[in-house]
Amino acid sequence: MDLSIHDLVKRFGKLTALDHVSLEVAQGSFVCFLGPSGCGKTTLLRVIAGLEEADGGSIRLGDSDLSAIPARNRNFGVVFQSYSLFPNMTAARNVGYGLECRRWDRPRMQNRIKEMLDLVHLADQAEKLPSQMSGGQQQRIALARALAPDPSALLLDEPLSALDAKVREELRIEIRAVQKRLGITTIMVTHDQEEALAMADLIVVMSKGRIEQIGTPQQLYREPATAFVADFIGRMNVLPLDPGAAAGSYSFGGTALEVATTVNGSKGPSAPAALGIRPEAVALHEAGASGENILAANVRSVSFLGNITRIELAPENRPEIAIVAELHGTAAVPETGARLAVSLPADALRVLS
Numbered sequence: 001m002d003l004s005i006h007d008l009v010k011r012f013g014k015l016t017a018l019d020h021v022s023l024e025v026a027q028g029s030f031v032c033f034l035g036p037s038g039c040g041k042t043t044l045l046r047v048i049a050g051l052e053e054a055d056g057g058s059i060r061l062g063d064s065d066l067s068a069i070p071a072r073n074r075n076f077g078v079v080f081q082s083y084s085l086f087p088n089m090t091a092a093r094n095v096g097y098g099l100e101c102r103r104w105d106r107p108r109m110q111n112r113i114k115e116m117l118d119l120v121h122l123a124d125q126a127e128k129l130p131s132q133m134s135g136g137q138q139q140r141i142a143l144a145r146a147l148a149p150d151p152s153a154l155l156l157d158e159p160l161s162a163l164d165a166k167v168r169e170e171l172r173i174e175i176r177a178v179q180k181r182l183g184i185t186t187i188m189v190t191h192d193q194e195e196a197l198a199m200a201d202l203i204v205v206m207s208k209g210r211i212e213q214i215g216t217p218q219q220l221y222r223e224p225a226t227a228f229v230a231d232f233i234g235r236m237n238v239l240p241l242d243p244g245a246a247a248g249s250y251s252f253g254g255t256a257l258e259v260a261t262t263v264n265g266s267k268g269p270s271a272p273a274a275l276g277i278r279p280e281a282v283a284l285h286e287a288g289a290s291g292e293n294i295l296a297a298n299v300r301s302v303s304f305l306g307n308i309t310r311i312e313l314a315p316e317n318r319p320e321i322a323i324v325a326e327l328h329g330t331a332a333v334p335e336t337g338a339r340l341a342v343s344l345p346a347d348a349l350r351v352l353s
Ligand SMILES: Nc1ncnc2c1ncn2[C@@H]1O[C@H](COP(=O)(O)OP(=O)(O)OP(=O)(O)O)[C@@H](O)[C@H]1O
Pocket: 012, 015, 017, 035, 036, 037, 038, 039, 040, 041, 042, 043, 044, 191
């Protein structure tokens, strides 16, 4: 069943934590809420879970309106950042907790616990207490516990953020594999863009209680609609537009720039404010080169980073706006202080609002 969120508003006193949020989560999909600290991700997840009451708007699961249904009857599996296992219960009893509450009979419960422990590859840890397990193991038990009662959706709030980098990457793959295998609708909150890009079918980028953009990882990377999204997902050079240009034409630092594509093939935002270009799309030529979308610039710094070299450039007409270029592998690397021609290919420029 699809989850349908319409016009949600949540206030804490004077603060509007959710400001008219609407979105659709398709059955079986993996959706990430992504955004900086305080943007409302956890609040949105808690309202969906029924742990927080909205001040307006509606949430529907298939045909049923969830507003009047208390959290325990919504049948969602929830996993939080901190390992919320019961410290005095073994892994197996933790996994079975929701089943005991639902009064499953003993043999059925034992089968299900075993099935869930196998699913997260921890069958050999069944009799351990949480304090005897690593953080990654505890989060896998928390996942197994959330999945045991066969919930209609899984809600995860930064489940990996307390783990070290290597375990985090392993668990990303494992969670995604479990989610696909069960086909369970999953919403995961994260502030880690790489995690969202790696795991999600659909990413909901949030800022200040509002949705900035919803799209697949590829869409958000290739076609960010706003400077905020462009900057939050990957690296993007943001070039403020010169004021006073005619509609549909763009200029930066006095140089007219051609733009081949616009957001989602439409005319682009009605109030364009900047052009964006990814560092890997910026091309460098010898000073004096001529052609479309070429600016003169000086090399401010050169950082060798192994697989890439990052070059920071100061455009001659707008030296305060840095343009970053990334060169791969064996490309010729300029010297700091060199004067160059920087080309901003028309098909790589994005119009940002
Ligand atoms: N119970 C509460 N009472 C008052 N204000 C709250 C409450 N819960 C959240 N807030 C406020 O609502 C805003 C959104 O909080 P929320 O926890 O949803 O952010 P978040 O995006 O999950 O951030 P983080 O990445 O830091 O977890 C914040 O400004 C926060 O201070």
